[in-house]
Structures are given as C-alpha cells and as structure tokens.
Amino acid sequence: TQLLEQSPQFLSIQEGENLTVYCNSSSVFSSLQWYRQEPGEGPVLLVTVVTGGEVKKLKRLTFQFGDARKDSSLHITAAQPGDTGLYLCAGMDSSYKLIFGSGTRLLVRP
Amino acid sequence: DTAVSQTPKYLVTQMGNDKSIKCEQNLGHDTMYWYKQDSKKFLKIMFSYNNKELIINETVPNRFSPKSPDKAHLNLHINSLELGDSAVYFCASSPRIILNYGYTFGSGTRLTVV
Numbered sequence: 246t247q248l249l250e251q252s253p254q255f256l257s258i259q260e261g262e263n264l265t266v267y268c269n270s271s272s273v274f275s276s277l278q279w280y281r282q283e284p285g286e287g288p289v290l291l292v293t294v295v296t297g298g299e300v301k302k303l304k305r306l307t308f309q310f311g312d313a314r315k316d317s318s319l320h321i322t323a324a325q326p327g328d329t330g331l332y333l334c335a336g337m338d339s340s341y342k343l344i345f346g347s348g349t350r351l352l353v354r355p
Numbered sequence: 356d357t358a359v360s361q362t363p364k365y366l367v368t369q370m371g372n373d374k375s376i377k378c379e380q381n382l383g384h385d386t387m388y389w390y391k392q393d394s395k396k397f398l399k400i401m402f403s404y405n406n407k408e409l410i411i412n413e414t415v416p417n418r419f420s421p422k423s424p425d426k427a428h429l430n431l432h433i434n435s436l437e438l439g440d441s442a443v444y445f446c447a448s449s450p451r452i453i454l455n456y457g458y459t460f461g462s463g464t465r466l467t468v469v
Contacts, residue, residue, distance in 0.1 A: 275455060276455035278455075278457055278458075282396075285462065285463070286462050286463070287359075287445050287447070287460030287461050287462050287463055288398070288445075288458075288460050289460070290457035290458065290459070293455050293456075293457050295455050331396055333398065335398075337455055340411075341403075341410075341411070341452050342400055342403075342411060343388075343400065343458060344400075345390075345397070345398040345399070347395075347397060348396045348397070350396075
C-alpha cells in the first residue's frame with residue numbers, strides 16, 4: 246500500500262509568517278496534487294505538478310515536486326487567516342488511483 | 356450551478372438500516388468516484404466509475420454497492436449499516452481517469468450510525 250506522509254500534522258502560526266508543508270512517500274507518483282479543505286466542505290484543488298523538479302506558484306503559495314517524483318512541498322509566504330484549513334497532498338499511482346496524504350491542519354492567527 | 360452535488364448532506368440512521376447517497380455532476384466529466392473520510396480526516400478511495408463502468412473497487416465490504424445509471428450520476432447504497440460506517444462520504448469527478456486531471460469534490464455526506 247502506498248502511503249503519503251505529511252508533516253507537520255498541525256501548524257499554528259501568526260499572520261505574516263512563512264511556512265512549509267511536506268509530503269513524502271517511498272513510492273513514485275505520476276503526478277502530485279495539492280488540495281485545501283475547509284470545515285463542512287470537500288477538498289478543493291490548488292495545483293497539479295507532473296514533472297520531477299517542477300515548481301509552480303499560485304500567488305503566495307509555491308509548490309514543488311521532488312526530482313524523483315516521490316515527494317512534494319508547499320510553501321506559503323506571509324500567511325493570512327484566510328489560508329487556514331486542512332491541506333492535503335495526493336499522488337496518482339500507476340493504476341490511476343489518487344492516494345491522499347495524512348493532511349496538515351493549518352491555523353493562521355490574526 | 357453546483358458542479359458536484361451530493362444528497363443528503365447529513366444522514367443519521369440506526370444500525371442495520373439500508374441507506375443511499377446520491378451524487379450528480381454537471382461538468383461533463385467521464386469519471387466519478389466515492390471517497391470515505393474518517394474522523395482523522397484521512398481520505399480513502401472506495402470506488403471509481405468511468406462512463407458507467409466500474410474501474411476501481413477497493414477493499415470495501417459487499418454491503419457497499421455503487422450504481423451509475425449514466426455518466427453524470429453515481430449513487431452509493433449501503434446495506435445493514437454498522438457503527439463503523441460512520442464517516443463523511445465524498446463524491447468526486449474528473450474529466451478522464453487517466454493522466455493527471457484534478458478532481459472536483461462534492462461537499463460531502465456526513466453519515467452517523469447510531
């Protein structure tokens with residue numbers, strides 16, 4: 246069974262701080278997706294990275310796919326309270342299953 | 356104009372009952388999925404249908420039976436509900452099962468078995 250471990254599990258920071266969330270696996274994925282989920286709602290896609298070493302930016306969010314396509318990171322610059330939520334990474338395996346990570350709960354305090 | 360809609364939003368039922376959750380997408384996507392999210396927020400795939408055909412069937416008890424009458428609908432029927440079935444169930448869709456398209460999720464159905 247392929248596993249995606251996210252760290253940290255919980256993160257509470259002050260508005261304006263920077264943070265990085267990590268997503269690691271021993272398996273290779275054809276792509277890696279990041280989602281954000283808010284209470285009472287389903288996950289919402291933030292980005293998909295496909296190529297090893299790929300970096301994508303979405304305003305203050307920077308996503309990177311590891312060279313070996315086994316890991317990824319999400320960096321948020323100058324976090325805002327609106328960034329609060331559950332961040333989930335998800336990898337597409339060779340049988341086209343999207344496997345989700347264990348999640349990182351982020352709280353940004355005003 | 357909801358993209359993926361699930362009903363009901365909340366479902367409270369007694370052990371042993373049979374219940375269904377309905378899902379519809381208006382995105383024209385070919386592939387639909389059911390995921391289960393446990394109390395620790397871990398999302399696990401249950402089923403996937405591509406153009407009404409079952410593609411992925413994870414290790415899920417036989418009491419769970421998906422049905423796709425057409426590619427815009429994927430319903431989940433659960434027989435003989437057990438306490439351990441309590442969770443949030445999410446329906447999702449994607450344009451195609453292959454390649455790397457992101458999924459669009461519904462807002463979930465919180466099932467509580469008492």
